[in-house]
Amino acid sequence: MITVLPLDTTGLGDRSYLAHDGEVAFVVDPQRDIDRVLDLARAEGVRITHVAETHIHNDYVTGGFALAEATGAVYLLNADDPVSFARTGVRDDDVIDVGAMTVRVLHTPGHTHTHLSYALFEGDEPVAVFTGGSLLYGSTGRPDLLGPDHTDTLVRAQWRSAQRLANELPEATAVYPTHGFGSFCSASQSEATSSTIGQEKLGNPALTRDEQSYVRELLAGLDAYPAYYAHMDPANSAGPSAPDLSPPAIADPDELRARIEAGEWVVDLRDGTAFSAGHLAGSLSFPLDGPFVTYLGWLVPWGTPITLLGATAEEVAAAQRELVRIGIDRPAAMATGGPEQWSGTAPLASLPRATYAELAEALNRPAPPAVLDVRRNQERAEGHVPGSVHIPIHEVLDRLTEVPAGPVWVHCAGGYRAGVVAALLSARGHDVVTIDDAIEHAQEIGLITPTKQERVA
Structure with a gap:
């Protein structure tokens, strides 16, 4: 019997997988810290013989090369990927035997041009498919990470890839994506933690919308993604080594x-x-x-x-x-x-924190504070604090001259990003207050003006 075990990387919103037949294991999209995978294989009493990448990742440095080196496993990657290390190149419809398991390679472009999915068979029956950044839970991987020159081609390819998976695999096939658990590689987010091809047919836009509708809606929903993504492809194409996790030197x-x-x-x-x-x-x-x-x-x-x-x-x-x-x-x-x-002997610094109710009171004072909204553009489009200045968190350091002078209260949707930005500004001499509160509380007291209603008015 085949067992599929996920390894969650919640900080990045990704999953890796170890599938085994009780003796040998097949690993998909391992993260850089491969000790987790090795520990899991030991706990299961299985030997890793194959490691596979669905794509050259945009949001993390892979552990695939290092894991294959450490275990002597066959390292599977699209034969068309221009990498600088030895691997076993695979293409569409290739079939690989992994102990009692059989893996069929499916070319599913969309997230990248060379993206692959891997259908896992028990006998003649496909029981699972590892979809990487292709078909996700209630969504698909975003098609814009390779730049605007590729986006239109990739978004249409993504729709066709999802359709292919739905048409070629039985509805009972379990879907195991790499992205979609908070990763910015996902076009949108879902609360689902498991799914099947049949379930995705009921609600995934790539399977319930025609191509034009899917393309239009997906592209309209895209927003910024982390700047560090630019460094992931070169690192992964070079075959990254296992990391050094020994403690750094202690500073006084x-x-x-x-x-x-x-x-x-x-x-x-x-x-x-x-x-x-x-x-x-x-x-x-x-x-x-x-x-x-x-x-x-x-x-x-x-x-x-x-x-x-x-x-x-x-x-x-x-x-x-x-x-x-x-x-x-x-x-x-x-x-x-x-x-x-x-x-040491230097005085400590501190930062005041406040709620949205306290912000509402402060805005009614004769000299109200400035308000800085650091949410993303799409969040802002749903509503905002009237009179607030909007600088998305990832643009703040490049737009410091636009940060209001004097007391400025910083808010996001839940407090985390506001705290990050408040500390960045405080370190540069700004007088700031962190709003550590859920934005729903601002909506409840009428502090948020719905942008769409303003436009109608």
């Missing part, structure tokens, strides 16, 4: 201060409430309890040395593991404990 208060003054990023991993209460002046807030690696990787100027501050060594190790997944291999330094230990 003098070194931390020198790194901040040199323009390096000293990143506090504690939750936003703790950071606001007291932190090393000039440090930045990217809490580990949220989408830490997505936003740190998106905002940091690539190549800037990063020092990690955590309450414990385990927190730093967790952050380090997330960073290697996007190719930030070695932190410059680390420190553990709390801000009192990190600052």
Whole structure:
């Protein structure tokens, strides 16, 4: 009997998979930290003989090459992918035997030109399909990551690929995508955690809309994606090695201060409430309890040395593991404990936090504060605080001259991004308040003006 086990990488919104027959295993789209895959294989008592990539990934550095090297497995990749390492090139309709399992290769372009899916057979019956960035739960992979010159071709190819999977595979076939659990590689997000071809036929736009409707709706829903994506294709095409997860050197208060003054990023991993209460002046807030690696990787100027501050060594190790997944291999330094230990004799900095109700009160004062909305464009289009300035989080560092002078209250949809931006601005001398609240509360008290209604009026 075939067993399929997912490995979730929640920080990036992706899944890898290990499928086995009780003796040998087939791994799909492994993340950079391959120790997780090796541990799972050991726990299952199976030997990894084949590692497969659905595509050259845009949102993370693969562990496929390193895993194949470590296990002696056959490394499967589209034969047309221009990579600089040895692998077993496969093409549409190739069939690979993996122990008692059979894998059929399906060319499913759309997310990339050379994207592959892998149908897993038990005997003559397909029981699962690994769809990578093709058919996702309630969605498909976005087609615009290779640039505007390719988008129109890829979005139409994506529709045809989804149709192919639905037409060629039985409705009971389990669908196992890599993206779609929060990844920006997904065109939209779904709450589903499992699905089948039959279920996708009922609600996936690629299977319920005609081609023109699907193309129009998908393209209209696309928004920005992380800047670090630009570095993933070159890294993956070069055959990345296994990461070094050993602890970085420990920095004392003098070194931390020198790194901040040199323009390096000293990143506090504690939750936003703790950071606001007291932190090393000039440090930045990217809490580990949220989408830490997505936003740190998106905002940091690539190549800037990063020092990690955590309450414990385990927190730093967790952050380090997330960073290697996007190719930030070695932190410059680390420190553990709390801000009192990190600052030495220097005074701590703090940041006020507020709710939307408190913002509403502040806006009624004779001298109301400025409001900075750091949500994405599509979020803003659904409604906004009247009079607020809109600079999406990923544009703030390039548009600092547009940040209002004087007190500025920063908001997003839930507080995480607002906290990140508030710390970035505070480190540059701005007087800021973080709105740490759910935007639904702003809607409930009438603080959000629906943009669509304004346009009608």
